[in-house]
Amino acid sequence: MKPFKPYELPIDEQINPMEFYNELINASTNVGKYQVMLKKTKINEYFLITPFSLQEAVQSSKIEGTQVTLDEVLEFDIDKNKKNNDAQEVLNYYNALNYGENALERYPISTRLFKKLHKILMSSGVRGQNRAPGEYRSIQNFIGPEGCTLETATFIPPQPQLVDQYMSNLEKYINNPKDSLHPLVRVAIIHAQFETIHPFLDGNGRIGRILIPLYLYDVNLIDYPNLFISEVLEKDKHKYYRMLNGTRKEGNGWNEWIKFFLESVNKQVTKNINLVEEIDKLYKRDLEKAMGLINSTNVVDLVKTMYQKPIFDVKTISSLTGIPDTTCRRYLSTLEEEKIIFSDNKMRNRKYYYYNLLDLLR
Template identity: 65%
Template sequence: MRLKPFVPFMLPLKEEIVNQMEFLNELIEANKSMVEYQTMLKNSKLNPQFLLRPVMLKEAVQSTKIEGTHVTLDEVMEADAQTKKANKDIQEALNYYEALMKGMDALKNIPISTRLFKLMHKILLSNDVRGSSRAPGEFRKIQNFLGPEGCTMETATYIPPEPQYVDEYMSNLEKYINDPQDRYNELIRVAIIHAQFETIHPFLDGNGRIGRILIPLYLYNKGVIDYPNFFISDVLERDKHKYYRYLNDTRYKGDWTQWIKFFLECIHIQAKKNIRLIEEVNELYENELARASTIINSSNVLHIVNVMFQRPIFTAKTLSSLTGLPEGTVRRYLNRLEEERMIFSDGKIRSKTYYYYNLLDKLR
């Protein structure tokens, strides 16, 4: 039977739709692990801002993977360091990173809103990537549908609301984001918000990625996290078929409880993974700073190591620019670090690229 365009519930959801007792334990665990993660970040030996860039680039890779893009973290970091030409897949991930950065910056001046969504979407589909001809920065004016590759409207697994209602539903979502009028925990709200955005599917392309960017932006905006660096695309990509099925069950079965339970489990799993990463990176930073200090007899070693943790794939020119040290001095330091096998290079005579694998191995 052919599906009809879906008619979503308006937000806030009626209390009887969501049975909080069904996922109370998951909510407690998710909140507890989030607090633990935030506490660890605050007490980290490494400035939390240092890891923001590599973690965000990893998120860009994972989120675009869900959409079928084939790209590695190394490839994206090489393109970010401008030592590798960006093909369309790499550019998609770089666009995602740029949209995320611009979204965070825009929050200083505007709320999470239609204006913000359109700003990020325009960036996401820029630079001639897949979908760049599908109305970047504008809500859709035609009907769209979702399903397996090659499906038609008749065989679609989900048909979003008719285009003439998109503005109305997005206005309702925007109002809920900024003035929710319910008593739910913020982690429950962000689960509802993400699902509702995907259900409205306001753009012709890029809805999944914008919807996933919305998760850390919302949590950061509401003060749940101190840095906008909490992403769950890694966990969602692992369980993407479950992710899509539970989203669809909120629509055709009205099962919001199972979706929220799953989302909270993803939050908990990701928080625990982040905690392990911070623990490992803290230990690595302390050890590597001590090791580098025995190789380079200069107070400049701190600046060199700090940049390596922000950009584990880099050039001497980049390092010189970010540390303020002369490029010749930087090259001399890098030669010493490479001699001691702390870093590795591609061996090129010109525009040599360096790889700090000890950190890359933990991020991959």
């Protein structure tokens, strides 16, 4: 095998929109419905972005072999004294996503952004920290099963000296596309092209998946970078890899990939629409319970913060709500007595678990 030479974008001649017309209609309709539901949620969509983003980070990292649960990440986020590199990888992904959202107010999706996201992803002592974080690769890389060599690889990305050229072409397509495709179709093409170029020595899959919500947010298809599909891709990861690889071969690979991508988007947003409905029901029920137990206007802020951080300690709740520590302890003790939340019963650094929400998110 030789290093692959991708087509430069746009690739109009390889795309037939009629092959994925129905999938695009379904996906775009449900993405719109999902955005409306998030705006109307009783909690405030901002409070849901944190757990949704963390779950995306868990699932995207899981595709790359990181083995950690949402609970473990939330626990680690409270107490970082116990080293957990897998949890740190997930938090790096979450931090990169947040950085990307804020950075788009200052500059476009570009090499500058890609390199900064990669540097954040590879920070704090995680695996890959010594593989040129924040820099495009200067050596040949390859993709395949663990232990494979250049000769036995399933895919060999472009030569390193061509990376800048291909990434420049990708940037131009992202910021000034010359085709008339729907943004959901464009982001499918962008993600696949990024993975084909494989510009970094490590972390390409995760940066490529962070790019999906950032792009859709940048073109105003979604209100926040809140459209995550890594959970579906992780469940179908062998199909995901196979379809990506199909774009690198002659034939109908691009249309098949776009169809698969749109089906994945539709699966995820349909699941999320149901999830938001269930979360709204839970919020209404548990807020009513809490208001019957605690006679204070602070109870609304307290419960909403539990949706932002479903595993927490007193310090976390106090800092997010402005409620004094001693008052927080009293409120949390009341909620625990009524089995709305549960704790680990430690005397020091006690953690509380809002299992009603965690069960829905997992």
